[in-house]
Amino acid sequence: MLENLKEQPADKILMLIQAYREDPRSDKVDLGVGVYKDPTGLTPVMRAVKKAEQKIWASQDTKAYTGLAGDPAFADAMVGLVLAGVVARDRVSAVATPGGTGAIRQALELIRMATPQATVWLSNPTWPNHPSIIRYLGMKMAEYRYFDAATCDVDFAGVLEDLGRVAAGDVVLLHGCCHNPTGANLTAAQMDQVIALLKSRGAIPLVDIAYQGFGDGLEADAQATRAIAQAFPECLIAASCSKNFGIYRERTGILMAISPEAGMTKVTQQNLAFLNRQNYSFPPDHGARIVSTIMGDADLRKEWEEELEYTRNNMLALRAQLADELRRLTNSDRFDFIARHRGMFSRIGASPEQVETMRRDHGIYMVSDSRINIAGLNKDTVPLLAKAIVAAGV
Ligand code: LMR
Numbered sequence: 512m513l514e515n516l517k518e519q520p521a522d523k524i525l526m527l528i529q530a531y532r533e534d535p536r537s538d539k540v541d542l543g544v545g546v547y548k549d550p551t552g553l554t555p556v557m558r559a560v561k562k563a564e565q566k567i568w569a570s571q572d573t574k575a576y577t578g579l580a581g582d583p584a585f586a587d588a589m590v591g592l593v594l595a596g597v598v599a600r601d602r603v604s605a606v607a608t609p610g611g612t613g614a615i616r617q618a619l620e621l622i623r624m625a626t627p628q629a630t631v632w633l634s635n636p637t638w639p640n641h642p643s644i645i646r647y648l649g650m651k652m653a654e655y656r657y658f659d660a661a662t663c664d665v666d667f668a669g670v671l672e673d674l675g676r677v678a679a680g681d682v683v684l685l686h687g688c689c690h691n692p693t694g695a696n697l698t699a700a701q702m703d704q705v706i707a708l709l710k711s712r713g714a715i716p717l718v719d720i721a722y723q724g725f726g727d728g729l730e731a732d733a734q735a736t737r738a739i740a741q742a743f744p745e746c747l748i749a750a751s752c753s754k755n756f757g758i759y760r761e762r763t764g765i766l767m768a769i770s771p772e773a774g775m776t777k778v779t780q781q782n783l784a785f786l787n788r789q790n791y792s793f794p795p796d797h798g799a800r801i802v803s804t805i806m807g808d809a810d811l812r813k814e815w816e817e818e819l820e821y822t823r824n825n826m827l828a829l830r831a832q833l834a835d836e837l838r839r840l841t842n843s844d845r846f847d848f849i850a851r852h853r854g855m856f857s858r859i860g861a862s863p864e865q866v867e868t869m870r871r872d873h874g875i876y877m878v879s880d881s882r883i884n885i886a887g888l889n890k891d892t893v894p895l896l897a898k899a900i901v902a903a904g905v
Contacts, residue, residue: 581607611751679713687720689854761798
């Protein structure tokens, strides 16, 4: 049996982790996988998370199974955090999932169950795991233009033109905030136009929100998702807690499905629970419990929000420093988009060869499409990156 297996294509983001580890240079810089690092290069456990874990340790008296949908307190906390009451709670079904990826996978499986003929539209580019999972599930897929390589900004005319071809019942995947991999985001006014267009086409939105709190703040980053949830009779939202709670390895995410009316929520919820049962039975609980503990305790929540703000501001400062440095070195404003981008990533517009040159000559690791993880920088490595970008002729 096993001899029938073929080698799988390597994931280009995960491949970088290995290549970086094997590089003996002491001044190497890792701008690959999307993990937050503080100025000392550490991915810290947030203080609020530590305290929540202590609380859980002290009070938890069983590790028996939760429900198939996970702990209801987690669902309530996340529905509150993402949607803030903009749609009636009784229209929202939700299941805990192993990370945001688990939520995306369950969303796609739900779509396949309900409308196997639907095409799923992805921004070009998008997080590589989106097309990979869709292909694996044998679903139909299409792309809409998103990024203008010349300006490193959103190609909004391209977005509108391509989404104008979406058929009724097709699913359109939208990044809730902090677009991965580009860092270029729709303005609120542009999102309103996209919403109006997709409504006129009869499309169903699937929102992937993995970086709430990393762009313009917890509330601002949820605005697009809330506007979508309010505008459409039904939509799916996959949210991740990996980044904003810093609990990557705990695998904590949630899939929400908003039904047109409360009467449909029960069956939707049953189907979500069914999918959990088929794929992994009960979802992981520890990370979810950390989240609901923090969200349910005013002091912990305040501490978490402050820490998240510090993280966000740190990334913004690095963006500003890098844009300044590049303005100085190139005597132009060509890289100012880095300061305008939001979230953990920016696609800087280097060719794969230039990316390779920066790795070879300067020990700087970024994804081959020239996505950099801003949080992988610190104030001492920003000038090194700027120099390498200029030396590589970007
Ligand atoms: C990333 O894009 O780097 C993160 O979402 C981590 C991952 O799993 O790819």
